[in-house]
Amino acid sequence: MSEPFGHEKWNAAMLERGASFLQSFEWGEFQERYGRHVSRIAAGGLSGQVIEHALPLGLRYFYVPRGPIGEWNKEAFERWHEAAQRFARKRGAAFLRIDPPLQIPDLPRTEQKVLVRGSQFQIPGLRDTGRSLQPRRNLVLDLPSSPDALLSAMHEKTRYNIRLAERHGVESRISNLESRKNDTTTFIDLLSETAERQGIRLHPERYYETMLDTIPDLPIPNPQPAPYPPPLRGGSGSPIPISRLTKRLYLASYQGNPLATALVLYFGKRATYLHGGTSSEHKNTMAPYALHWRIIRDAREAGCAEYDFGGVDEKQWEGITRFKRGFGGRVEEYANAHDFIFDPIRYGLYRFGKIILR
Structure with a gap:
């Protein structure tokens, strides 16, 4: 059923x-403010935030990012599918796309495909894209309890570049309300420069502006970066989860020149690097290394247990992936x-249009 949760x-x-931040209530509010209809469907023990996307020729489809959420089994999935189908027909959607929150084991591709098709996905009308x-x-x-443990897990070159950025005097800061207008311009400029350099497609500027305006800031307890403070913890000794989606916009500069920026989202026990950009100037200062080391320290201070660097792909994003992997981590x-x-x-018209526009 769909209801005003x-x-x-x-x-x-x-x-x-x-769940991922993509299923947080605040992410839905951002999507609505951007102009997309958002619904929340719960059935069979599964719940999913559904975002409506417009297509050419008056078509539309629904999208469930990293969802639906819950105990995945055939009966539950079929019930949620039926509820989603009833709702989609009321809204006139041609199809509904889900990015399942299911992680694939480290298996050969052929075995992965068998694993996926042989589990929850034997539903009529369902297509693997x-x-x-x-x-x-x-x-x-x-994010371990010791800074030494985190540093030791990094590639030697990454540790060196962090120290090099410090020696160059690279400064990092968190954007606040007073500087937000100028910082937003800097963020979009560096994002655009990076996208052009890497051949990456971006959303319209209004998308990022709306995101920054809608998602609330995570409060800043200290104006200066902590060296590596103990995380906020509850009575059980575990990190306190952040109960709503919040953000921080980070910027790193050298001699007053902005060189790197990052938009980080916080939900539950995870901080996620969502968007960012770098300048091609003063590359020898290693500003991105200083920036992400600051973000990692701050995330731990905020009570996060994990830092999600976002997507990696050795073929499509070789340089970005090499940079991220230098910090250690798991895929x-x-x-x-x-x-x-x-x-x-x-749906056939949609597929035909995609082929024509390639």
Whole structure:
């Protein structure tokens, strides 16, 4: 069923099940403010935040990023699929796309495909897209209790570059309300420069501006970066999860020139590097290394147990992947996106249009 879930109730359920920030209530609010219709569907023990996307020719589809969330089994999945289908037909959607929150073991590709198709996905009208809207492989860094443990897990060159950035006097800071307007411009400029350099497609500027305006800031307890403080902990000794989606916009500069920026989101016990950019100037200062070392320290101070560097791909993003892997961490690999096809004719038009526009 689709119902107006309360903010706290929804987030509590998502946090209990270890959901991605993409299923947080605040992410839905951002999408709505950007102009997309958002619904939340719960059935069979599964819950998913559904975002409506417009397509050419008056078509539309629904998208469930890293969802639905819950105990995945055939009966539960079929019940959620039926509820989603009823709702999609009311809204006139041609299909519904899910990026499952299912991680794939480290198996050969042929075995992965068998694993996925032989489990929850034997549903009529369901199509494996062979791709994913979200990164297929994310690099996740566990934040240990000791800074030495974190540093020792890094590549030697990464440790050297962090120290080199410090010697060059690279400064990092968190954007605040007073500087937000100028910082947003800097963020988008560096993002655009990086995208052009790497051949990456970006959202319209309004997408990033709306995100920065809508998602609340994570409070800054200390104006200066802590050397490596103890994390905030509850009575059980475990890190306190962040119960709503929040953000921080980071910038690193050298002699007053902005060289690197990063937008980091916080939800539950995970901090996620979502978007960022770097300048091609003063590359010898190693500003991105100083920036992410600051982010990692701050994430631990905020109570996070993990830092998600985002997507890695040795073939498509060789340089970015090499940079991220230098910090250590482990790779999480997810299943392909799958489409529930509700209207085969309109879905065929969508597929034909995609081929024409390639």
